[in-house]
Amino acid sequence: xxxxxxxxxxxxxxxxxxxxxxxxxxxxxxGRKVFAEQLRRGDLSRVEIDVAQQVAGGAMVLDVNMGAxxxxxxxxxxxxxxxxxxxxxxxxxxxxxxxxVLEAGLAAYQGKALVNSVTAEDERLEAILPLVxxxxxxxxxxxxxxxxxxxxxRRRLELAGKIIDVATGRYGIPVEDxxxxxxxxxxxxxxxxxxxxxxxxxxxxxxxxVNTTLGxxxxxxxxPDRTALTAAFLPMAAAAGLTxxxxxxxxxELVRAVRACDLLLNRDEWGAAWIAAHRxxxxxxxxxx
Amino acid sequence: MTTEELLRQLYDQTLTGNGPAVLDxxxxxxxxxxxxxxxxxxxxxxxxxxxGARFERGDFFVPEMLIAGKAMAGALEVxxxxxxxxxxxxxxxxxxxxxxxxxxxxxxxxVNIMFEGAGFRVIxxxxxxxPEKFVEAVAEHQPDIVGFSxxxxxxxxxxxxxxxxxxxxxxxDRVIVMVGGAPVTQExxxxxxxxxxxxxxxxxxxxxKQLIAGRRSAALPA
Numbered sequence: 001x002x003x004x005x006x007x008x009x010x011x012x013x014x015x016x017x018x019x020x021x022x023x024x025x026x027x028x029x030x031g032r033k034v035f036a037e038q039l040r041r042g043d044l045s046r047v048e049i050d051v052a053q054q055v056a057g058g059a060m061v062l063d064v065n066m067g068a069x070x071x072x073x074x075x076x077x078x079x080x081x082x083x084x085x086x087x088x089x090x091x092x093x094x095x096x097x098x099x100x101v102l103e104a105g106l107a108a109y110q111g112k113a114l115v116n117s118v119t120a121e122d123e124r125l126e127a128i129l130p131l132v133x134x135x136x137x138x139x140x141x142x143x144x145x146x147x148x149x150x151x152x153x154r155r156r157l158e159l160a161g162k163i164i165d166v167a168t169g170r171y172g173i174p175v176e177d178x179x180x181x182x183x184x185x186x187x188x189x190x191x192x193x194x195x196x197x198x199x200x201x202x203x204x205x206x207x208x209x210v211n212t213t214l215g216x217x218x219x220x221x222x223x224p225d226r227t228a229l230t231a232a233f234l235p236m237a238a239a240a241g242l243t244x245x246x247x248x249x250x251x252x253e254l255v256r257a258v259r260a261c262d263l264l265l266n267r268d269e270w271g272a273a274w275i276a277a278h279r280x281x282x283x284x285x286x287x288x289x
Numbered sequence: 290m291t292t293e294e295l296l297r298q299l300y301d302q303t304l305t306g307n308g309p310a311v312l313d314x315x316x317x318x319x320x321x322x323x324x325x326x327x328x329x330x331x332x333x334x335x336x337x338x339x340x341g342a343r344f345e346r347g348d349f350f351v352p353e354m355l356i357a358g359k360a361m362a363g364a365l366e367v368x369x370x371x372x373x374x375x376x377x378x379x380x381x382x383x384x385x386x387x388x389x390x391x392x393x394x395x396x397x398x399x400v401n402i403m404f405e406g407a408g409f410r411v412i413x414x415x416x417x418x419x420p421e422k423f424v425e426a427v428a429e430h431q432p433d434i435v436g437f438s439x440x441x442x443x444x445x446x447x448x449x450x451x452x453x454x455x456x457x458x459x460x461x462d463r464v465i466v467m468v469g470g471a472p473v474t475q476e477x478x479x480x481x482x483x484x485x486x487x488x489x490x491x492x493x494x495x496x497x498k499q500l501i502a503g504r505r506s507a508a509l510p511a
Contacts, residue, residue, distance in 0.1 A: 030442075036472070067441070067442035068442065069442055069445060069472055069473065069476070069477040070477060070480060096443070098443050146417075148392070149392050189351055189395050189398075191352075221351070221395070222350055222351025222352075222395070
């Protein structure tokens with residue numbers, strides 16, 4: 001199954017036979033006090049730097065979250081979308097749990113965006129999916145509901161099924177435009193959580209064949225050597241069926257890990273992209289200062 | 290084993306989160322005539338304070354904090370009834386919960402561990418806690434502090450809703466409100482009318498002690 005995202009001029013296709021889709025996570029003020037303060041003042045200069053670094057690092061889609069406390073998030077989202085689209089042709093993933101913010105982002109966006117996200121809660125489905133349908137966007141579904149974030153992969157599968165059914169049945173959203181997040185939790189809090197994520201991925205692939213994404217940095221929260229953990233996790237998840245991740249696109253170690261997956265999982269014919277990336281790296285090193 | 294040796298071992302085993310050893314040492318300490326307060330204040334609490342300090346410095350990581358907290362909780366189960374008998378004054382009671390709409394609990398759990406580790410009684414209401422649940426718990430347990438945790442900018446407004454619910458129930462002045470979570474700032478805490486904010490679990494305990502001391506001294510007759 002292929003999910004196609006677009007900017008005004010570029011198309012990115014997510015699918016199990018395509019290169020793993022790197023969605024850059026950086027444009028997000030959570031845990032970035034200085035950035036949050038800048039956003040509150042309406043200063044978007046840092047966003048331009050984040051865009052440039054992630055594009056250089058190999059991002060294929062950029063997540064945009066303007067959730068700074070005490071800020072006008074809808075206005076910021078709209079301004080950020082315009083600014084980012086003037087700086088890069090990568091498609092965007094509009095990230096907020098406020099419906100009005102998603103609406104502002106979609107209104108300002110040129111192309112086909114990815115909406116991050118909807119849960120299996122009835123209220124959320126009813127608020128967000130009509131918006132996704134109206135704008136012809138794609139959407140990320142999180143399999144949690146009013147009661148819980150289920151631990152059992154089969155329950156996650158059920159809730160994913162509910163999101164897919166409502167999106168396609170009630171709102172006419174094509175199934176390929178629903179991307180499911182199997183939920184990645186910190187392994188530092190419970191060392192069995194990654195196994196459950198992998199099992200969920202496996203079930204999703206078998207049952208629905210939809211594209212999948214997750215917040216890869218969650219895995220290593222509270223642990224030392226975070227990048228090494230994430231770099232080990234991504235290939236496992238890709239092998240279990242993960243087709244994209246919201247991740248640190250500025251990290252050469254992580255981006256290299258997923259590009260290696262493309263080759264190792266037969267998504268990079270003759271290793272052409274892998275070899276080309278090697279040559280580009282070598283050329284940059286020779287040309288360096 | 291001398292009392293000193295036992296306390297030293299209890300401290301060391303709590304620090305490294307060895308639950309069974311902590312339980313054994315607590316029981317053998319009690320059997321050997323060491324008072325429950327001595328075990329608590331001279332081994333367990335200092336150990337958890339050290340855990341918090343190491344976590345804050347980046348020398349300890351989430352699993353180490355969780356396992357130390359678990360080890361301490363095991364010992365507390367044995368000690369609590371005895372402490373109640375001796376009439377030892379608890380440092381304070383905390384009602385804690387992640388606000389409605391928010392299911393993130395790791396940060397809240399770490400804060401709970403540090404509170405328990407400092408000798409507080411902690412009543413954890415879990416996640417997705419509605420304002421009326423907080424009001425009920427504050428009315429029932431009469432805590433010194435009620436703590437609201439939120440991980441999302443979209444659930445942070447529940448702080449204000451919770452405070453409003455406490456005010457409406459006539460309980461706002463009877464409890465110290467503390468707030469925290471990844472996106473929360475001091476400025477935001479002030480804006481919603483909370484009494485205290487802390488950036489991490491160790492700082493939350495320090496702040497809570499200050500706020501309680503402030504309130505108790507303010508309550509003394511002039």
